[in-house]
Amino acid sequence: MSSVLRVQKATFVRSGRRILKGIDWEVQAGQHWCILGPNGCGKTSLINLITGYEPATSGDIQIGEDQFGNSDWREVRKRVGLVTNTLTTFIEPGEPVINVIASGREAKLNLWQAPPAAWQRQAATLLKATGSPHLRKSLWGTLSQGERQKVLICRALMAQFSVLILDEPCAGLDPVAREHFLQWMAEIATWPESPSLVMVTHHVEEILPCLTHVLLLKNGQVHSQGEKADILTSEALSEIYGAPVELEERGERYALVVG
Numbered sequence: 001m002s003s004v005l006r007v008q009k010a011t012f013v014r015s016g017r018r019i020l021k022g023i024d025w026e027v028q029a030g031q032h033w034c035i036l037g038p039n040g041c042g043k044t045s046l047i048n049l050i051t052g053y054e055p056a057t058s059g060d061i062q063i064g065e066d067q068f069g070n071s072d073w074r075e076v077r078k079r080v081g082l083v084t085n086t087l088t089t090f091i092e093p094g095e096p097v098i099n100v101i102a103s104g105r106e107a108k109l110n111l112w113q114a115p116p117a118a119w120q121r122q123a124a125t126l127l128k129a130t131g132s133p134h135l136r137k138s139l140w141g142t143l144s145q146g147e148r149q150k151v152l153i154c155r156a157l158m159a160q161f162s163v164l165i166l167d168e169p170c171a172g173l174d175p176v177a178r179e180h181f182l183q184w185m186a187e188i189a190t191w192p193e194s195p196s197l198v199m200v201t202h203h204v205e206e207i208l209p210c211l212t213h214v215l216l217l218k219n220g221q222v223h224s225q226g227e228k229a230d231i232l233t234s235e236a237l238s239e240i241y242g243a244p245v246e247l248e249e250r251g252e253r254y255a256l257v258v259g
């Protein structure tokens, strides 16, 4: 299997604090990952290194064949998609939904002009696949939280990334919207051209069967990583959260009982 993303001995130091302390992690083609860890363990910091928003203090980050430092990182980052709520604040409320999606082609947030017809068609096709083709004529500012998440993922899919990082994509969704959203994510994972999905979440309920691997972080270090069935245990989760928790299997999904 080919490597899509490789992090080797990555450290991240800010304000004299060692936030990431030697992370080794590899995502191979065809794998979909979930990252779990308590607040402040370094999940966002790790994502910031992978997307090139922050330079690692030491260590190597490789996307496919290209390594940060040896390749033009602006080109490399075009292969890593990031869907995060912080993006939403940078998009103008008056921007048409189709333009928001089409802007993913150039990794720009606001296009300020009508996108080329071919991009508009591709954007409309992606939107249709979400089951929300009626949003085609909507403006960004009128969308609900769940609709915004779908549009942001469509936007990311415009660029044909090899890795798509979803940072707490279900935050703010009601239970039904969350389940619909997760099922759509599961469908994306079945596409032959699907990027490797990396989902950061605090909720084991959101770990879908399509997520094949799990990375557990604690205090800026890898606690454990590997195939979901091996890594996701009550014992491991109790260790990372520093309190007894019980992982319950419900069909192919999970629930967590605290205490």
Ligand SMILES: Nc1ncnc2c1ncn2[C@@H]1O[C@H](COP(=O)(O)OP(=O)(O)OP(=O)(O)O)[C@@H](O)[C@H]1O
Pocket (backbone or CB within 6 Å): 014, 015, 017, 019, 037, 038, 039, 040, 041, 042, 043, 044, 045, 046
């Ligand atoms: N630029 C920075 N300067 C100083 N401290 C930072 C910086 N970036 C992150 N930190 C600190 O590093 C730690 C890890 O932060 P990070 O946001 O990566 O955690 P996280 O696992 O994503 O947390 P959460 O689950 O709460 O979102 C936190 O204690 C945070 O305050």
